[in-house]
Amino acid sequence: METELTIDSIAAGGDGVGRAEGMVAFVPRTAPGDVVRARLQSAGRFARGVLDAVVSPSPVRVAPPCPHYERDRCGGCQLQHLALEAQHEAKRRIIEDSLSRIARREVAVPPVVASPREWRYRRKLTLAMRRRGSAWIAGLREFDDPDAVFALQDCPITDERVVAAWRAIIDAAELLPRDARELRGAVRLLDDASVAFTLEGGERWPTAERFFDAVPAIAALWWQPAGATRRRLMLDRRSDAAPGASFVQVNPQVGALLADAVVAAAQSHAPRTVVDAYAGAGDVALRLAEAGARVVAIELDAEASAYSASRLPAGSRAVAARVEDALPEALPAELVIVNPPRAGLDAQVTATLEAALQGAGPAPRALLYVSCNPATLARDLARMPSWAVRRVQPFDMFPQTAHVETLVELVPASPPPEPSA
């Protein structure tokens, strides 16, 4: 059904939200304040909409600078059509709404910490690769058809050196595994001149060495063959052992601001013992250990955990394991940090953190939760009623997209809540 509606807000995921025909309608690529004509497909009280026309544009609507955004319906960004201040406000409200609706916590969320760079901030870009005849294309998926991949010419939120490395990779594509029609690749900036490239897919790659030689910007090449469980380091021109294929914050400037905020919040509790769960390569763990705390850094990725272990001073340790399994043994600690992937905390982890305030042993003084997904953050806080929110600080780690990073400082609720009947 085609209808006219006014967009009121932005939902998690980036769709504009309005009301029409008694339904809450979600329409991608719309801005709060837009009056639009959209085709709605109803699903009970909700509807998905396809934007047909902007009847009257919102004052916060801007022309998206990236040609792929409209022409190719690129699914990489969701908010390029919003002025940056409106993106910030949308993200702040997404967090506030998630905390209120899902976690039942009424918290006044402050403005997001802005990214020093609005464009060219990404130091890592993962693309789908498809064979087209004898050539390869590398690109992103369309937002309304995730099976469709278009050939990326440029990505203006990504560092130019990463984009240049991708062009060189496509130029050398005849040296990719011949037995694959689809691959996935991730280019990650290591320093001014070099990148790490991780390729997923293919079963045989006899030309890997020739490919490595053909793209001098690649300093480290990793390959995860189809169906293989482990990454295999193929070739490395570096002497440094820093993991090239493990997790890295995509926006280094905001990553540094966030790490400073986590360390400052941790130190405000003067902890002598810390558990850093989902620790990655251990940068925060190392800073707290160097400041005198005894830190247990738990991380599943073997390379990242080994790197963490190689840097932590005596008295601190890295545990290469799932947080679900290792957290009970790592406690008690005076401070716990959790920084999980988008899926949030496993129910076993929230149960352990909740029980840490109920048990006979010494309880942590604070819990710092770093989240890249407000919905799973709110779900996890709902599972931990004994922890009270003291402070929330969002960071605009991913300008032009609907993603947002949030630091939440929690302290034991006092008095403890009544057990529910």
Ligand SMILES: C[S@@+](CC[C@H](N)C(=O)[O-])C[C@H]1O[C@@H](n2cnc3c(N)ncnc32)[C@H](O)[C@@H]1O
């Ligand atoms: C969002 S990253 C945070 C990394 C690090 N704290 C940082 O700021 O750079 C999440 C990390 O959790 C790790 N991870 C994912 N699932 C895990 C699990 N179940 N147990 C332990 N680590 C896990 C990933 O390998 C990744 O390094």
